[in-house]
Amino acid sequence: xxxxxxxxxxxxxxxxxxxxxxxxxxxxxxxxxxxxxxxxxxxxxxxxxxxxxxxxxxxxxxxxxxxxxxxxxxxxxxxxxxxxxxxxxxxxxxxxxxxxxxxxxxxxxxxxxxxxxxxxxxxxxxxxxxxxxxxxxxxxxxxxxxxxxxxxxxxxxxxxxxxxxxxxxxxxxxxxxxxxxxxxxxxxxxxxxxxxxxxxxxxxxxxxxxxxxxxxxxxxxxxxxxxxxxxxxxxxxxxxxxxxxxxxxxxxxxxxxxxxxxxxxxxxxxxxxxxxxxxxxxxxxxxxxxxxxxxxxxxxxxxxxxxxxxxxxxxxxxxxxxxxx
Amino acid sequence: xxxxxxxxxxxxxxxxxxxxxxxxxxxxxxxxxxxxxxxxxxxxxxxxxxxxxxxxxxxxxxxxxxxxxxxxxxxxxxxxxxxxxxxxxxxxxxxxxxxxxxxxxxxxxxxxxxxxxxxxxxxxxxxxxxxxxxxxxxxxxxxxxxxxxxxxxxxxxxxxxxxxxxxxxxxxxxxxxxxxxxxxxxxxxxxxxxxxxxxxxxxxxxxxxxxxxxxxxxxxxxxxxxxxxxxxxxxxxxxxxxxxxxxxxxxxxxxxxxxxxxxxxxxxxxxxxxxxxxxxxxxxxxxxxxxxxxxxxxxxx
Numbered sequence: 089x090x091x092x093x094x095x096x097x098x099x100x101x102x103x104x105x106x107x108x109x110x111x112x113x114x115x116x117x118x119x120x121x122x123x124x125x126x127x128x129x130x131x132x133x134x135x136x137x138x139x140x141x142x143x144x145x146x147x148x149x150x151x152x153x154x155x156x157x158x159x160x161x162x163x164x165x166x167x168x169x170x171x172x173x174x175x176x177x178x179x180x181x182x183x184x185x186x187x188x189x190x191x192x193x194x195x196x197x198x199x200x201x202x203x204x205x206x207x208x209x210x211x212x213x214x215x216x217x218x219x220x221x222x223x224x225x226x227x228x229x230x231x232x233x234x235x236x237x238x239x240x241x242x243x244x245x246x247x248x249x250x251x252x253x254x255x256x257x258x259x260x261x262x263x264x265x266x267x268x269x270x271x272x273x274x275x276x277x278x279x280x281x282x283x284x285x286x287x288x289x290x291x292x293x294x295x296x297x298x299x300x301x302x303x304x305x306x307x308x309x310x311x312x313x314x315x316x317x318x319x320x321x322x323x324x325x326x327x328x329x330x331x332x333x334x335x336x337x338x339x340x341x342x343x344x345x346x347x348x349x350x351x352x353x354x355x356x357x358x359x360x361x362x363x364x365x366x367x368x369x370x371x372x373x374x375x376x377x378x379x380x381x382x383x384x385x386x387x388x389x390x391x392x393x394x395x396x397x398x399x400x401x402x403x404x405x406x407x408x409x410x411x412x413x
Numbered sequence: 414x415x416x417x418x419x420x421x422x423x424x425x426x427x428x429x430x431x432x433x434x435x436x437x438x439x440x441x442x443x444x445x446x447x448x449x450x451x452x453x454x455x456x457x458x459x460x461x462x463x464x465x466x467x468x469x470x471x472x473x474x475x476x477x478x479x480x481x482x483x484x485x486x487x488x489x490x491x492x493x494x495x496x497x498x499x500x501x502x503x504x505x506x507x508x509x510x511x512x513x514x515x516x517x518x519x520x521x522x523x524x525x526x527x528x529x530x531x532x533x534x535x536x537x538x539x540x541x542x543x544x545x546x547x548x549x550x551x552x553x554x555x556x557x558x559x560x561x562x563x564x565x566x567x568x569x570x571x572x573x574x575x576x577x578x579x580x581x582x583x584x585x586x587x588x589x590x591x592x593x594x595x596x597x598x599x600x601x602x603x604x605x606x607x608x609x610x611x612x613x614x615x616x617x618x619x620x621x622x623x624x625x626x627x628x629x630x631x632x633x634x635x636x637x638x639x640x641x642x643x644x645x646x647x648x649x650x651x652x653x654x655x656x657x658x659x660x661x662x663x664x665x666x667x668x669x670x671x672x673x674x675x676x677x678x679x680x681x682x683x684x685x686x687x688x689x690x691x692x693x694x695x696x697x698x699x700x701x702x703x704x705x706x707x708x709x710x711x712x713x714x
Contacts, residue, residue, distance in 0.1 A: 228694040
């Protein structure tokens with residue numbers, strides 16, 4: 089077990105290293121920040137000074153190792169736009185994004201799993217066909233467009249829910265949360281649903297597929313033959329087995345959800361990291377873009393690692409297979 | 414590829430026929446196929462059937478801006494879906510937008526398919542180090558969210574049709590590579606490949622003549638899904654202002670343009686392009702679902 093974790097850990101560190109390499113060289117192609125931010129009257133000499141100050145006159149590989157060394161100490165440079173350390177700016181905005189992403193994942197499980205189980209249990213029923221049709225629409229619909237339609241219907245026409253911002257927040261352990269006030273919850277509703285749509289559709293399908301597979305397995309047949317009550321079969325045998333793929337996908341989709349929050353936050357003016365990224369892209373705030381990408385990659389790798397470990401605990405075969413190769 | 418296709422044997426023709434018969438058993442799938450054909454026809458024929466050329470400035474009149482659906486222009490032209498802020502007929506804009514969206518989706522999906530398939534086949538056939546390195550790259554690629562990768566690529570390279578297609582290919586190829594490798598590994602262990610190797614056939618001939626045809630069912634399904642995803646992703650990127658230039662607007666850009674007007678109650682500018690996008694993507698997805706059901710032998714037990 090510890091050997092498996094160690095292996096995955098080394099792999100993860102390697103992935104992060106490769107990503108810093110790609111991000112650093114990728115972003116340094118965008119343009120020289122000194123040229124972008126230098127004042128109009130800055131002549132060749134002042135430009136050279138500026139470059140020397142940011143270390144931009146050195147060879148690119150040297151800059152990379154400098155960047156890597158700083159990054160390890162948590163220093164990703166100052167945001168040009170905010171004049172503050174980029175990491176600090178992002179971490180200030182992170183709770184808003186994480187809250188939105190967690191709420192979206194929670195909502196998609198709460199809606200998706202029961203609907204998927206029902207559709208798998210009674211595949212021919214009209215209600216199940218309806219559920220699957222909704223899932224297909226959820227899969228296909230461009231979520232940003234749904235966001236717009238939701239704003240139009242619920243904020244403009246009906247006036248039930250606010251369209252933009254986070255609303256009233258409560259500070260707990262230094263983290264601002266919207267979910268604990270009615271006003272905040274109202275602000276959270278539309279963005280959460282918009283972000284959750286794709287995941288709801290996915291979880292419905294996964295659960296349904298898992299359900300249909302598990303229903304024909306010998307242990308379920310045996311439990312039925314033994315006269316075990318349906319509710320008990322579902323709760324103990326079936327749910328446990330269909331949850332394995334669901335947990336994996338939720339874990340893997342969580343990173344994707346954070347990434348996709350970029351779009352949702354832009355529509356609903358949600359003050360999270362994603363909105364920050366889009367704003368940073370508009371003015372080419374290089375340190376901020378780099379810091380965001382490094383942070384998201386880190387979140388991604390950590391999630392994948394955790395999912396793998398949980399997975400190997402739930403299903404020992406995974407561990408054994410990895411040990412063989 | 415210049416290799417001549419072998420004539421389909423009677424048995425193969427039977428398989429195709431059976432596939433077609435299975436496919437049309439689902440009413441939804443047939444409806445989706447017809448819808449997609451209609452969408453495709455509209456996209457191809459856009460310049461012929463559009464009420465106006467929405468990007469010819471002599472044909473649009475600023476006086477007609479933000480007309481409600483069903484109203485008429487000064488010149489008596491019917492705006493079935495209303496007009497946008499510059500007096501452009503939304504219906505015509507959608508027809509032209511479909512063209513762009515479909516082109517980007519199909520082209521990027523197609524290129525990703527070719528690259529991913531070649532890489533996947535190579536990995537499966539060669540095995541060993543080649544396989545390990547390729548699959549590490551694939552895993553890395555697949556562990557990152559497509560939207561973010563595409564976003565970064567477009568920030569680095571700038572917008573434009575060619576660059577958005579490149580970005581979409583980069584986020585898609587790995588799906589094909591992984592799938593093809595998986596299927597090819599299974600096929601690779603079969604006797605007919607062993608026989609082909611025993612006959613000392615060339616690598617390319619074994620890869621493309623023997624392995625590839627047997628990967629086709631799975632590939633078809635993935636390709637359909639990927640085209641749908643590509644269309645959706647392109648729309649999202651264009652919405653964020655990182656995709657296509659305003660001179661060649663896709664459906665995503667039309668929706669983004671309508672966002673401003675929606676707040677003042679002019680819903681139609683965004684609503685109709687979005688519906689067109691939804692119908693297009695959904696028809697492709699339903700076709701993909703049906704293909705998966707028909708081509709996956711596991712479910713036909």
